[in-house]
Amino acid sequence: xxxxxLNDFPTRYDPKPVEExxxxxxxxxxxxxxxxxxxxxxxxxxxxxxxxxxxxHMGHALDNTLPDILIRRKKMQGYETLWLxxxxxxxxxxxxxxxxxxxxxxxxxxxxGREEFLKRAWEWKEKYGQEIVKQLRRLGCCLDWSRFRFTxxxxxxxxxxxxxxxxxxxxxxxxxxxIVNWCPRCLTALSDLEVKDKDExxxxxxxxxxxxxxxxxxxxxxxxxxxxxxxxxxxxxxxxDERYRNLIGKKVLLPxxxxxxPIIADPAVEMEFxxxxxxxxxxxxxxxxxxxxxxxxxxxxVIGEDARMTSFAPKKYQGMTRxxxxxxxxxxxKAQGLLEKIEDYSHAVGICDRCGTVIEPLASEQWFVKMxxxxxxxxxxxxxxxxxxYPERWTKVYLEWMGKVKDWCISRQLWWGxxxxxxxxxxxxxxxAREDPSECPxxxxxxxxxxxxxxxxxxxxxLWPFATMGWPEETVDYRTFFPTDFLxxxxxxxxxxxxxxxxxxxxxTGRIPFTDVYIHSTVLDRSGARMxxxxxxxVDPLLIIDKYGTDACRFTIAYLESQSQSYxxxxxRFELGRNFTNKIWNAGRLIAPFITGGESNLPIEDLSxxxxxxLQRFNQTLEKVNKGLDQYTFASVAQALYDFxxxxxxxxxxxxxxxxxxxxxxxxxxxxxxxxxxxxxLLHPIIPFITEELWHRLRLGNGSILESSxxxxxxxxxEDVDLMERMRELISEVRQVRAEMRVPVKSPxxxxxxxxxxxxxxxxxxxxILIKELAKVSKISFSSIRPPSSSVIVFADxxxxxxxxxxxxxxxxxxxxxxxxxxxxxxxxxxDNRLNNADFLSRAKREVIERDEERRAEFAARLERLERQxxxxxxxxxxxxxxx
RNA sequence: GGGCGAUUAGCUCAGUUUUGGUUAGAGCGCUUGCUUGACAUGCAAGAGGUCACCUGUUCAAGUCAGGUAUCGCCCACCA
Numbered sequence: 016x017x018x019x020x021l022n023d024f025p026t027r028y029d030p031k032p033v034e035e036x037x038x039x040x041x042x043x044x045x046x047x048x049x050x051x052x053x054x055x056x057x058x059x060x061x062x063x064x065x066x067x068x069x070x071x072h073m074g075h076a077l078d079n080t081l082p083d084i085l086i087r088r089k090k091m092q093g094y095e096t097l098w099l100x101x102x103x104x105x106x107x108x109x110x111x112x113x114x115x116x117x118x119x120x121x122x123x124x125x126x127x128g129r130e131e132f133l134k135r136a137w138e139w140k141e142k143y144g145q146e147i148v149k150q151l152r153r154l155g156c157c158l159d160w161s162r163f164r165f166t167x168x169x170x171x172x173x174x175x176x177x178x179x180x181x182x183x184x185x186x187x188x189x190x191x192x193x194i195v196n197w198c199p200r201c202l203t204a205l206s207d208l209e210v211k212d213k214d215e216x217x218x219x220x221x222x223x224x225x226x227x228x229x230x231x232x233x234x235x236x237x238x239x240x241x242x243x244x245x246x247x248x249x250x251x252x253x254x255x256d257e258r259y260r261n262l263i264g265k266k267v268l269l270p271x272x273x274x275x276x277p278i279i280a281d282p283a284v285e286m287e288f289x290x291x292x293x294x295x296x297x298x299x300x301x302x303x304x305x306x307x308x309x310x311x312x313x314x315x316x317v318i319g320e321d322a323r324m325t326s327f328a329p330k331k332y333q334g335m336t337r338x339x340x341x342x343x344x345x346x347x348x349k350a351q352g353l354l355e356k357i358e359d360y361s362h363a364v365g366i367c368d369r370c371g372t373v374i375e376p377l378a379s380e381q382w383f384v385k386m387x388x389x390x391x392x393x394x395x396x397x398x399x400x401x402x403x404x405y406p407e408r409w410t411k412v413y414l415e416w417m418g419k420v421k422d423w424c425i426s427r428q429l430w431w432g433x434x435x436x437x438x439x440x441x442x443x444x445x446x447x448a449r450e451d452p453s454e455c456p457x458x459x460x461x462x463x464x465x466x467x468x469x470x471x472x473x474x475x476x477x478l479w480p481f482a483t484m485g486w487p488e489e490t491v492d493y494r495t496f497f498p499t500d501f502l503x504x505x506x507x508x509x510x511x512x513x514x515x516x517x518x519x520x521x522x523x524t525g526r527i528p529f530t531d532v533y534i535h536s537t538v539l540d541r542s543g544a545r546m547x548x549x550x551x552x553x554v555d556p557l558l559i560i561d562k563y564g565t566d567a568c569r570f571t572i573a574y575l576e577s578q579s580q581s582y583x584x585x586x587x588r589f590e591l592g593r594n595f596t597n598k599i600w601n602a603g604r605l606i607a608p609f610i611t612g613g614e615s616n617l618p619i620e621d622l623s624x625x626x627x628x629x630l631q632r633f634n635q636t637l638e639k640v641n642k643g644l645d646q647y648t649f650a651s652v653a654q655a656l657y658d659f660x661x662x663x664x665x666x667x668x669x670x671x672x673x674x675x676x677x678x679x680x681x682x683x684x685x686x687x688x689x690x691x692x693x694x695x696x697l698l699h700p701i702i703p704f705i706t707e708e709l710w711h712r713l714r715l716g717n718g719s720i721l722e723s724s725x726x727x728x729x730x731x732x733x734e735d736v737d738l739m740e741r742m743r744e745l746i747s748e749v750r751q752v753r754a755e756m757r758v759p760v761k762s763p764x765x766x767x768x769x770x771x772x773x774x775x776x777x778x779x780x781x782x783x784i785l786i787k788e789l790a791k792v793s794k795i796s797f798s799s800i801r802p803p804s805s806s807v808i809v810f811a812d813x814x815x816x817x818x819x820x821x822x823x824x825x826x827x828x829x830x831x832x833x834x835x836x837x838x839x840x841x842x843x844x845x846x847d848n849r850l851n852n853a854d855f856l857s858r859a860k861r862e863v864i865e866r867d868e869e870r871r872a873e874f875a876a877r878l879e880r881l882e883r884q885x886x887x888x889x890x891x892x893x894x895x896x897x898x899x
Numbered sequence: 900g901g902g903c904g905a906u907u908a909g910c911u912c913a914g915u916u917u918u919g920g921u922u923a924g925a926g927c928g929c930u931u932g933c934u935u936g937a938c939a940u941g942c943a944a945g946a947g948g949u950c951a952c953c954u955g956u957u958c959a960a961g962u963c964a965g966g967u968a969u970c971g972c973c974c975a976c977c978a
Binding site: 024026027028212219236237238239240251283284285287288289293294295296300301302303305362376407408409411412415416419506507509510537539541543545563574575577579580581582583584585587588590591593594595596597598600601602603604605606607650651654657658665666669670747750751753754755757759760761791838841842845849852853854855856857858859860862863866867870 | 905912927957974
């Protein structure tokens, strides 16, 4: 009967066909498509739309798996859910990739021109955008594909222009000359967040600037960038610096040039650093720029956008790269005796986040968003708990950044992105408009020129949660699903994205974009290094899914997601999830012949103690799962499910009931149907495919498990559950004795139980079949007489003797019992120390004292029995070294 | 320079807040025995930990406070 039914139920779970089948099924059933007209409560989530630059990596796997767990549960709890998928044009990231592709053809973007380049970029987007979508589907997520958005879509573009115009009209966007981070390779300005630090071992050059008035006298300045001295327009000292007080106002001759520059006083100068005198290059340093503003200094741009020396530098140096120029300047200074000394010096240089080129800070006309007024309400909503970060520690990180945020440079000298909606007329008029203007409103000229630049990609990302729902129009989706409930990302885009979504949303919609932000762990490789695709190390989720299955991948991710800052991951770790899914599969395989097609009616009155026990375990697990999902402690949820399913359900319960199953007992079938149904439901959010498959194979419900209702606790009877636990302990101890005395599995042993505890004795008599089967015991009898040459197990109110004629090793037996006695003596000693301590008795909580008293009584009873047994043992020398 | 995290078994990690109180747990690896009618991706048994260190608070500290060390992450305009 077994064999026939299991023909199509192989031992090994094969995930691939199951995944394809059910994902298509859910999609066709319309489970992913949000219905705004539904009367159900609403739940919506946001995750970072993947870039169109690459393929699925672990970050995507986390971003998608964790919210999918939540959204599946919410669906089962009766919510109407929306999870809108999309991709991001990823401005500079994609542009760099396309440029690299062109470079392989030996071309630059300038060879192609803007229009042709954009054509190539769109081709790239079509190709890789589709690829990433295909890959995302394999994670099994409930994404509403009917609402798919791309950040350059017309819907998003309209929102971007609307946002820009509104900011501008409110005076929150301005164009100005500032020191920006310039990438000489990408040929664009970058925001502060797109610059990374790299430690560089370099030198501190001490340069003598001759005083004009006092021949032979110098002011010595220290610098890490000698080449910029060609653009110096002052030397600054701290106004409180006694050493230089009498030099303020005097002039020095700038070496290697003909220029005379003043010595000025400015509080930004640190007296302790270097010589206390600093060269001021307003065109190439942010601090110097500010000093320059305060003192109306000239800005001489000696380094150009291509990182070569400009025509403003002395002729000799023009056209040199900044590196060549540095060398030349140092040599020339040395030759003139103006280089006082060189010190080793390590400091950080900024590099372009995308291409690694050293950033050149330079003065440039760019568009900026004024941050102060936007930051204020964005700080408030987090302080007031309207937007909450999980784990909580990220709140502080956010608030600190937001508290000292500087203006946001939003223009990029790139081609791939949202074009800035600003037009310039030949009459000098600047037009900022939502639609392309046909003529200048002032002079009616039609000769308008649109700003060449595009916006920072994060400008459109900042609008994502509401722009994708149709804002600025009050669409049904927007009215129904916004603000959203949950967002999850990596920690490294808290400022780039979360922060900007929060202030943008408040500014434009008057509402927060989401209530809960979960910042997940950073995934490291096996050696603890950050995973990076460029280095080719780390874990490829697609290979994991191919090898172990989506469920295994998702379960492992959840199991490891313990709210820590990071964790290490390597391919073999997914065996955890794979083995677990296989375990579930096989448990289904075991019970399939017995329960298929049954109704779920729990016969509460007829349940055995084992049934009550497992139902109670289920209830405890349910509680942990609910609590964990509400608090986003994914690891605790996965672990609770793992422990319950594997250890309680499979190791004990299924073993306990095997004989009842074979006897086709109706009660146990009913329990199994109810229990398995509810257990698969609890597992479903994390491992959706195998649970759906078993749901159908075991015919546990009509339709999909995803449309079933999230389970509640079973009505439980607590009686006898304590006896169950003791019986489990007893079985383990019998097994232990058998293993220690090397009794083969095939040779059954007898048990003689000696106890005055009537309740336990009655229980054991009633449930003796369980002990017999699980501990391989042939016969259980009750007697107070210890059979000769038997092994003994001592518990609080009795003993169990296992006659082992010819097998029992007296030495081992003695050793085991005396070790146990020693343990008990130590425990009793510790408890007595407490119980004899007046302070403990007067200050500890009553429950703690009571528990100690109970435990002492139990230990003492066991010890007494143990000692009695030991004294009746044959005269054998107790080994001395019973240290423990 | 500031902030945050980590340090628990050979390895990778839970547990530490809300709530200090049982003999500190898991997975992997290791040892022993099992091809037992779900599963060897498995079953049973076992070994393995002065919870980084110091000092406090407390009747009681892996858990709370202060400090030290090591590692990691983030932020920051000492040229």
